[in-house]
Amino acid sequence: MEIALKxxxxxxxxxxxxxxxxxxxxxxxxxxxxxxxxxxxxxxxxEQLDLVSGILTVLTDPxxxxxxxxxxxxxxxxxxxxxxxxxxxxxxxxxxxQCFIGGSASLQLMYDLIAKAYTHGLQHSxxxxxxxxxVKWLCPAPGYDRHFGISKSFGMExxxxxxxxxxxxxxxxxxxxxxxxxxxIWCVPKYSNPQGIVYSxxxxxxxxxxxxxxxxxxxxxxxxxxxxxxxxEYLPFPDILRLCAEAGNADMVYEFASTSKxxxxxxxxxxxxxxEANQSYLQSLITYQVISYDKVNQLRHVRYLKDKAHTIxxxxxxxxxxxxxxxxxxxxxxxxxxxxxxxxxxSPKGGYFVSVNTLPGLAKRTLELCAQAGVTxxxxxxxxxxxxxxxDSNIRIAPSYPGLEELQQAIEIFCLCLKLAALEQEG
Amino acid sequence: MEIALKxxxxxxxxxxxxxxxxxxxxxxxxxxxxxxxxxxxxxxxxEQLDLVSGILTVLTDPxxxxxxxxxxxxxxxxxxxxxxxxxxxxxxxxxxxQCFIGGSASLQLMYDLIAKAYTHGLQHSxxxxxxxxxVKWLCPAPGYDRHFGISKSFGMExxxxxxxxxxxxxxxxxxxxxxxxxxxIWCVPKYSNPQGIVYSxxxxxxxxxxxxxxxxxxxxxxxxxxxxxxxxEYLPFPDILRLCAEAGNADMVYEFASTSKxxxxxxxxxxxxxxEANQSYLQSLITYQVISYDKVNQLRHVRYLKDKAHTIxxxxxxxxxxxxxxxxxxxxxxxxxxxxxxxxxxSPKGGYFVSVNTLPGLAKRTLELCAQAGVTxxxxxxxxxxxxxxxDSNIRIAPSYPGLEELQQAIEIFCLCLKLAALEQEG
Numbered sequence: 001m002e003i004a005l006k007x008x009x010x011x012x013x014x015x016x017x018x019x020x021x022x023x024x025x026x027x028x029x030x031x032x033x034x035x036x037x038x039x040x041x042x043x044x045x046x047e048q049l050d051l052v053s054g055i056l057t058v059l060t061d062p063x064x065x066x067x068x069x070x071x072x073x074x075x076x077x078x079x080x081x082x083x084x085x086x087x088x089x090x091x092x093x094x095x096x097x098q099c100f101i102g103g104s105a106s107l108q109l110m111y112d113l114i115a116k117a118y119t120h121g122l123q124h125s126x127x128x129x130x131x132x133x134x135v136k137w138l139c140p141a142p143g144y145d146r147h148f149g150i151s152k153s154f155g156m157e158x159x160x161x162x163x164x165x166x167x168x169x170x171x172x173x174x175x176x177x178x179x180x181x182x183x184x185i186w187c188v189p190k191y192s193n194p195q196g197i198v199y200s201x202x203x204x205x206x207x208x209x210x211x212x213x214x215x216x217x218x219x220x221x222x223x224x225x226x227x228x229x230x231x232x233e234y235l236p237f238p239d240i241l242r243l244c245a246e247a248g249n250a251d252m253v254y255e256f257a258s259t260s261k262x263x264x265x266x267x268x269x270x271x272x273x274x275x276e277a278n279q280s281y282l283q284s285l286i287t288y289q290v291i292s293y294d295k296v297n298q299l300r301h302v303r304y305l306k307d308k309a310h311t312i313x314x315x316x317x318x319x320x321x322x323x324x325x326x327x328x329x330x331x332x333x334x335x336x337x338x339x340x341x342x343x344x345x346x347s348p349k350g351g352y353f354v355s356v357n358t359l360p361g362l363a364k365r366t367l368e369l370c371a372q373a374g375v376t377x378x379x380x381x382x383x384x385x386x387x388x389x390x391x392d393s394n395i396r397i398a399p400s401y402p403g404l405e406e407l408q409q410a411i412e413i414f415c416l417c418l419k420l421a422a423l424e425q426e427g
Numbered sequence: 428m429e430i431a432l433k434x435x436x437x438x439x440x441x442x443x444x445x446x447x448x449x450x451x452x453x454x455x456x457x458x459x460x461x462x463x464x465x466x467x468x469x470x471x472x473x474e475q476l477d478l479v480s481g482i483l484t485v486l487t488d489p490x491x492x493x494x495x496x497x498x499x500x501x502x503x504x505x506x507x508x509x510x511x512x513x514x515x516x517x518x519x520x521x522x523x524x525q526c527f528i529g530g531s532a533s534l535q536l537m538y539d540l541i542a543k544a545y546t547h548g549l550q551h552s553x554x555x556x557x558x559x560x561x562v563k564w565l566c567p568a569p570g571y572d573r574h575f576g577i578s579k580s581f582g583m584e585x586x587x588x589x590x591x592x593x594x595x596x597x598x599x600x601x602x603x604x605x606x607x608x609x610x611x612i613w614c615v616p617k618y619s620n621p622q623g624i625v626y627s628x629x630x631x632x633x634x635x636x637x638x639x640x641x642x643x644x645x646x647x648x649x650x651x652x653x654x655x656x657x658x659x660e661y662l663p664f665p666d667i668l669r670l671c672a673e674a675g676n677a678d679m680v681y682e683f684a685s686t687s688k689x690x691x692x693x694x695x696x697x698x699x700x701x702x703e704a705n706q707s708y709l710q711s712l713i714t715y716q717v718i719s720y721d722k723v724n725q726l727r728h729v730r731y732l733k734d735k736a737h738t739i740x741x742x743x744x745x746x747x748x749x750x751x752x753x754x755x756x757x758x759x760x761x762x763x764x765x766x767x768x769x770x771x772x773x774s775p776k777g778g779y780f781v782s783v784n785t786l787p788g789l790a791k792r793t794l795e796l797c798a799q800a801g802v803t804x805x806x807x808x809x810x811x812x813x814x815x816x817x818x819d820s821n822i823r824i825a826p827s828y829p830g831l832e833e834l835q836q837a838i839e840i841f842c843l844c845l846k847l848a849a850l851e852q853e854g
Contacts, residue, residue: 041502049500050489057487062477073476073691075468103530104721111716119545119557119581130546130557146715153715154546264500267723288573288580289538294531294721296694 008340008426020423027373027420030413035374037410042193042352043401044261047321052263052314055304064303065296072295078287079279084298088271090308091227092257093239098273100283103293106258106270110220111150113254113272116285117183117218118154123251123281125216129154129183138176138185140168142355142383142394144193147186147222151385158385161185163192167199170206177212184218190237191225194355194383194396196348198235208243210252219244221255227308227315228261229350230322234312241273250275259301261318261352262311269293269301325399329354329411336415342422354397355383362421363392369417375410435767435853447850454800454847457840462801464837469620469779470828471688474748478741479690482731491730492723499722505714506706511725515698517735518654519684520666525700527710530720533685533697537647538577540681540699543712544610544645545581550678550708552643556581556610565603565612567595569782569810569821571620574613574649578812585812588612590619594626597633604639611645617664618652621782621810621823623775625662635670637679646671648682654735654742655688656777657749661739668700677702686728688745688779689738696720696728752826756781756838763842769849781824782810788819789848796844802837 008016059065065073067081079085080101089096102109113122121128129135137156139148140163151158159176161168167189176182187207189199199207207219221240229235244253251274259268274282305311330347333356337343343358358366363380370377378396381387397414399407435443486492492500494508506512507528516523529536540549548555556562564583566575567590578585586603588595594616603609614634616626626634634646648667656662671680678701686695701709732738757774760783764770770785785793790807797804805823808814824841826834 043502046489046498049498053489056491057484060484062473062480064483071473071476073694075470075687075692105717108717115542115546115716119542128557130555149715153712260502264723265502266719267500267721285580288576289542290532290535292693294694294724296691297721297724 008422016423016426020420023416023420023423026416027369030373030416033374035409035413037374037406037413038376038401039398039407039410039414040376040378041401042261042398044265044318045321045401045403048318048400049264051317051321052304055263055300058300058303059296065299067295067299067302072299075291077292077295078290079283080293081295081298081302083302084269087302087305087307087311088257088273091311092223092255092271092273093237094241094255094273097276098241098279100272100274100279100286101293101298102270102272104267104269104297105260106222106224106256106272107146109270109272110147110222110256112289113218113282114150114154116282117216120285122216122218123278132181134181136179136182138168138173138182139385140185140187140192141385142194142389142396143186144188144222145378145382145387147220148385151186156183160385163195163197165197167192167197167203170203174206174210177210177214177217180213182212183214183216184220186220186222188222188224189240190223190235191228191348191351193224193351194353194394195346196351196353196355197346198349201238204238204240204243208240208249209247210249212252217252219253221253223255223257225261225351226257227312228318228352229315230319230326231349234315235350241275245275251278254278259305262305262314263301267297269298322400324404325407326354328404328407329397329399332408332411332415336412337418340419340422342418352398352400354399356395356397357393358395358418359422360391360393361425362418363389363395365421365424366395366414366418369420370414373413373417375413375417377414435849443850443853447847450843450847450850453843454796457800457843460801462836462840464801464833464840465803465828466825466834466837466841467803467805468828469688469825471692471745472748472828472830475745475827476691478744478748479731482690482727485727485730486723492726494722494726494729499726502718504719504722505717506710507720508722508725508729510729511696514729514732514734514738515684515700518738519650519682519698519700520664521668521682521700524703525668525706527699527701527706527713528720528725529697529699531694531697531724532687533649533651533683533699534573536697536699537574537649537683539716540645540709541577541581543709544643547712549643549645550705559608561608563606563609565595565600565609566812567612567614567619568812569621569816569823570613571615571649572805572809572814574647575812578613587812590622590624592624594619594624594630597630601633601637604637604641604644607640609639610641610643611647613647613649615649615651616667617650617662618655618775618778620651620778621780621821622773623778623780623782624773625776628665631665631667631670635667635676636674637676639679644679646680648680650682650684652688652778653684654739655745655779656742657746657753658776661742662777668702672702678705681705686732689732689741690728694724696725749827751831752834753781755831755834756824756826759835759838759842763839764845767846767849769845779825779827781826783822783824784820785822785845786820786849788852789845790816790819790822792848792851793822793841793845796847797841800840800844802840802844804841
């Protein structure tokens, strides 16, 4: 297939025909295999889950179930175990009293915060958002489909904000927040979903100093990958709560994290970190919703993870498993796609994704072909508000779940499908 | 204190004075002890928690974490494990496909349902409840303070409905639901909180056949004590979902239960059972909120509880622990209060409470005195909407948490305080 090393536009018509035929034959052979490969979701693989089996036996006896003198098996402690707050505060570099410990999903804490903004309003809201004629929301894109899903589910008007190598386009953000109907923004500041971009110090400082017209503007700081390095050492990251407070914006930010990709996805613990004034306001609402989240599981996590240093050691073991998978995807793209100039991508140092931007108009068709060939991917457009990628270009690849052999097969099929889509577009 | 055996109204003035002095001396002696006793919340005692320690070690290895071929340690299965649905369906006598498995609190499932009614509307809502000029809600009283708390938190207008020995006053309920602003009712149908009343077959049938004007009327059927017998064998209870469906009201009812008083309070699993059409509608909203609740804990519960018969065996062991505590409260009331005619109470066969009705105007003062004597009780009025008991009469006693010796002390102090309050009222 050496002819493929030339960009397609420079091929002669017979060369294109020959290439199309050859790729189509490869494609048909793949389809016949009726494969079932999946690079759709950021799910840890079995090997990662097996890493943390010790958490299953960390509490085995009633006497293990005591934390700071409290029997964690009984009702009480709405905001969570002090020990769990201490662990998350150390990881996020904030204060324990700024932490509310949730259940097995930080997604739920984010959703519930927005839901309470609609039904009751946030601390500085003039009225519940359900009484506002329109609520607008900033969506750095490409971004996390489940974030956009929450906003869409509440009927917000989603405003895309483009991403730069330093994070969201802050000139645009600063301009857009002058509209008092703009009530918030979704951010994944470290190893952004899907690009793996780490917000620069400057971007973070501009966020902290934001002057939104809405008094109840919510900076939703989803620090999902706060300790999720894949290549290299743990990267320290600033405490956004402190930075916001220093800039006079103490109540603007809500930070989220969880152990979903540290221990068990959907069976871990989560945190919402925000100012003590916000905690006090929100807990006065949450007290009607829960008596407390699962404190037995909170204690399991505290005993198992111990502290930040020990948790980072565990994350290094996750990284050892993830590194060859990321390398497999990146190397194959480098080899198969780069010479053709059909797409560009970031080389993330952490997080769970590789974000590929194809030439305009190729994403949907590429993923259609992938589906035919038995490779499931996150839907094209999913990384954009309303599922609409204006350039039909962004594709999110999740390398974590499949085994290495399956992954190699899947990414090769992806490259094949991208080439086919590009040739089809050439006409 | 034999003079106390005569009702106070018949006492002569010197007799009253002598009694007051003697009771006041007893009271002062108690206060000096600076006791800290608690009969406030329906919390299982330590002995009950120790009963179920086996659940801590039921999953110890990755190979234990598989249910119907699914690795429960990873993301997925929004509505919960099929095995967990099967267990709850057997307990509630409904169908597995009618069950949504929640987190560690059924309170949260109830709150979230109401929240979604406000933000999105229920299946048959004309609009989200936040767009309604007023939402009214029926509150059988005395009832569960946390139920009323949810309604109040959303700004509903709470309408009290009196309780009879057969459940809520159905003549009144049938009348009130003719108002289309009346959107629902709270029910604890088996061993009601706080009275321990079991709704009669007739009451249940009238609920199932209700014809509310609101198309989205929600019958909130909190079957919190569905297998929580204290005295006597397990009492079978009809499947409200089937009865509603037979009466043409399939989508009217939402049934809730949890293992909070079966395994660990606040660290168990919960269920919302409702029609498949409701499930389909609600899950289309819940999918934005969670990926799934904690399936590891769901599997822990399924493996540990096994099935309904085995769960009822466990509940019989809980009952053995609870029986002497209930007997202690009931016997002491019988001995100290009954001859004086200062209060009446139900003798519940299950649930977690003894509900005492004092002569009018004595509840608040009795509990004030209890607080001074170091006995914490649920606040007077808490069992009524807005915390306002019109007769200032109802007091909820929770005998489960203290040890038997402490409980004996606490209930004696309660009786002493009630007598003192009554004597004060006599003037």
